[in-house]
Amino acid sequence: MDEDLTLDMNTRPSTPGDVPAVRDAWGRFKLLARVGQGGFGEVYRAWDPDLEREVALKLLLPSPTGSGQSDEEYKAMLREARALASVRHPNIVPVYGIDRHDGRVGFWTDFVKGKTLSALLVSQGPFGYREAVLIGLDVTRALSTVHRSGLLHRDIKAENVMREEGGHILLMDFGLSALPHLQEDIAGTPNYMAPELWQGKTATVASDIYSMGVLLFYLVTGEYPARLGRLSRAEAMAALAQKRTLMDLRSDLPDQFLRAVSRAIETDPAKRFSSAGQLSEALAECIGTAVPVEAEVQRAAEVTTGSRRWMTIAAAILATTFVLAAADYISLHRQKDGAGAKTALAVAGPGINDEYTHASELLKKSYKDSNIAESVTIFQHILKEDNTFALAQAGLGTAYFKQYKNDPSKGDLLDAAKAATEKALGMDKACVPALVTRAQIEAITGHSDLAINDANAALEHDPHSAEAHAALGEVYQSLGKGKEAIEEISQSVALDPDNSMWPLRLGHYYMGAGNLATAAEQWQSSVQLDPQNTLALYDLGLVDIQLDKLEDARKNFQTVLSLQPDAYSYRALGSVFQLQGNYADAAEMDKKAIELNPSDYQAWGSLGSVYRWSGDKREESMETYRKAIELAEVQRRKSPDDSDLLADLADYYASVGNTGMSLPLARKALILAPDDPDISYIAGYSYEMAGERGKAVQLISKAVARGIHKNEFLRSPEFAKLRSDPSFLTELNKARSMLAVDSKTKLN
Structure with a gap:
């Protein structure tokens, strides 16, 4: 039996099999390419003309009789599809619709761009233990939501879990495998199927838990407990009775992880974890933290956001805050006997130490992209001279992370940041900058509990780390705990009062609470500490607009442009001129933004708004908006x-x-x-x-x-x-x- 479908564009090409590819269309959908085929059907990259977007369209195979799905079967599918469409979770690819045409039932979802875990394992080998746990936490939380909705997945496997571009983990392809005509045979993917399913019993929560255990087993070994792909029922049961344990293949793994996987794949369903939540707790304990109560997990997954313009700037600042105490960290470790970094610093010599200090200072002013790029070059040079320098390795990880935050489309930078940070912690598990960086990475990938754990670990090693307090505050903010967030960032301000980045961050928290005036005070304080902090000046200009201080806003944006001309600031200045009724200058600013970045759809949209407000350039406005639409639609496909x-x-x-x-x-x-x-x-x-x-x-x-x-x-x-x-x-x-x-x- 073939393994089921995947939406991964990097899988092997599909083979025709016994079912010919649908030629051009299915219902209203234009079929662009067949990207997968398996035991239940085919997956197409398709075009939805109603919403003008690409979707993944899965067409189920006709029933064995060749007569197509009956009305009763279709109604059963429709009920399940509706139930699946109601399941909302950040780690689940949602079902958007289901229909029947030409004797074939199909349903459609987002077309996710990325790689399945199976494809990743083929290209890079088995996953590291900690990475497998983090993936497992994402999938078990998604699965917990499915089970609470009264549904089962029934086909959990590496091919049905995708790492999206940017690193987000997604559980996909429920397969609608409870459908009547599929129940006539064994439903699921053999290597992941629980023993009771081979006995003909009905799928349950316990059988999904078993599949999760096999997935974790496969991620860290590249093998299955038993290979069951083309066996009969009797042969499969015999193979399962002699299945391998994870200890047989990876005795080097922590005992807690070995026990968790062993329990998940128990032959007796009653001996497995009773819920996905229990398995999630066991996995979290493997890396030294606890899973929050369910309500807290949901709240972390459904982060409340403020204004997107503010959060765009906040995201850039978020990446600047967790290595600013590098110099203090060096000083601290110079004073501590036996500290992990002490030997490295002593061996490095004054020349390398000076380079490291300079690179760290550049990261303190990471509001300039050129500063981050220069720091990367310096850290790389240091590590070429001394590849055991933990602090330099941590600094490199942080610099990569900053670059990723400034351009999230470059998912490889996030992978590089993770790798450098883990390498630093491998050299020195008490490396505070690395712990803080890892906390920030975990926070943006939805692992709030792990982020809190690492931030607290950093504070245990260095209670005076302003970056660790800031990292903890950021996680609290994402959980909606405004009071705790402000307390933590206020600690950062107190510990490092000369650093302009802390009042900048504090201003964002007050902005999120709707307190514009206090936010403006914090950003003004940031500018006073560092008059060249373009992020603070930009934020101050934005809040000046909201507070109807248009002249102040104009001056702030002009200052930003004098320090670092960019498309964002030209557009912002243009918005001030537009509000002042100076449409000629407003249009000029938007045109300058377009010159700097011709593919900036927001600049085109802003120019269209200026023409619209002017009242006498309707045709120009329509033409400009159409250009904005053209560019934005390109981005929407991504x-x-x-x-x-x-x-x-x-x-x-x-x-x-x-x-x-x-x-x-x-x-x-x-x-x-x-x-x-x-x-x-x-x-x-x-x-x-x-x-x-x-x-x-x-x-x-x-x-x-x-x-x-x-x-x-x-x-x-x-x-x-x-x-x-x-x-x-x-x-x-x-x-x-x-x-x-x-x-x-x-x-x-």
Whole structure:
């Protein structure tokens, strides 16, 4: 029996088998390429003309009789597909729809770009123990959500778990394997099937747990407990009775991990973990932490975000905060007898120490990309001279991580950051900068519990580490614990009062709580500490816009441009001129941004807005928006679930009068980021343009109450009627009252 389908574009080419490829189309979908074939059907890369996006379309094989699925079978599939579509989890590829055409049933999902764990293992060999645990935690949490929904996966295997570009782990391809005609035979992938399934018993939570155990076994060995691919039932049962243990192949692994896998693949279902949550707890204990209660896990997975413009800047700053105490760390280890870094520093000599200090200072001012690049070069040179220098290895990992945060499309930088950080910890398990970096990596990949564990470990080794406090604060912020987050970053400020990055971060926390004035004070403090901190100046300019200090905003953006001209700052300055009614200069700034980056769809969209507001350049506006749409659609094919991108596209389509495209995009953006006021505002514009005033009022009041786009709203010609609608003032007052209560809760 062949293994089931994969959406991985890097798998072997599919073979025709007994089922001919569908030629050009299936229903409304245009079929672009067949990318996989297996025991249950075929997977196509397809084009959805309704939403104008690529999807993965899985067409199930016809029933054995060749008559196609019966109405009863189709209804059963539809029920299960609907149930699967209701399961929402960041580590699950969602099912979007199911239909029947030409005697074939098919369902479609996101087309995920990345590599399956199976493909990764083939290309790079077995996974490291810790990496396998982290993957296992992602998958078991997703599986726990599936089971709580009353469903089973039934086909967990390395081919059905993908590492997306950027490192995110996704459980996919449920396969709808409970379908009636498939129950006539053994359902699942043989090497992963629990013994009871070979006996003809029904799939249960326990059989999914068994498959998880086999997956973990396979990740660290490249082998299965028993090879069952082409065996009969009797032969398979005999092979399972003599299956290998993980100890047989990897006795070097920690006892806790060996016990966890052994229990997951027990022959008797009653002896296995009783839930995916129990297995998740056992895996977390393998690396020295505990899994939070279920509500906390869900809250960590469903991070509440603030304004996307603020969070874009915050993300860049996040990557700058956890190596700033490198000099203090050197000093600390010079004073401690037996400290891991002491010998390395002594052996390195003054020349290398000076280079290391210089590279660390560059990272303190990582608001310049050139500083990060130079630090990478220096760290690499140091390690060429002395490849045992743990601090330099940690610094290299941090520099790579900063570069990744500045350009998340480069997933290889995240892998490089992980590798360098783990190598540093292999040299010195008490290396505080490396522990902090790993905490930050774990935080952005959704492992909040592990991030807290590493941040606390860093603080145990160095209670005065400002970076460790900042890292811990960032995780608390992602969990919605505003008070704890502010306490931690305030510790960073107290420990390192001359560092401009800490008040910068503190300002973001206050901004997230809706306190613009206090955020502005923090950013002003950051600028006073370092007048060349372009991130602080940029943030200050943004909040000046919201506080109606347009002249102050103009000066701040012009200062940023004098220090480091970039497309973002030109666009920001253009937005100030636009709000001031200076459309000629606003257009000029957007054009400069386009010159620097012709593929910047936001610059094209901003220019279209300027033309629209000017009132006498409708044709230019439409043409410019169409260019923005063209560029943004290219990006959407790469990042179909980027809520910011979807909101921008909704805005552009609404601006050219295409509400049929605008509203579905706006709805999806709101689903992906329901608490982002920036997205609420833009989606509100789409609804207003579509004539749905009630929804527009609800969304825009939510954003304006937090000060987001307030000035734009008061000046926008499209919102003239909405501003005078009595229902808007009512909703705005209600939103402000709720925000005041929420802010008080977060800060107290």
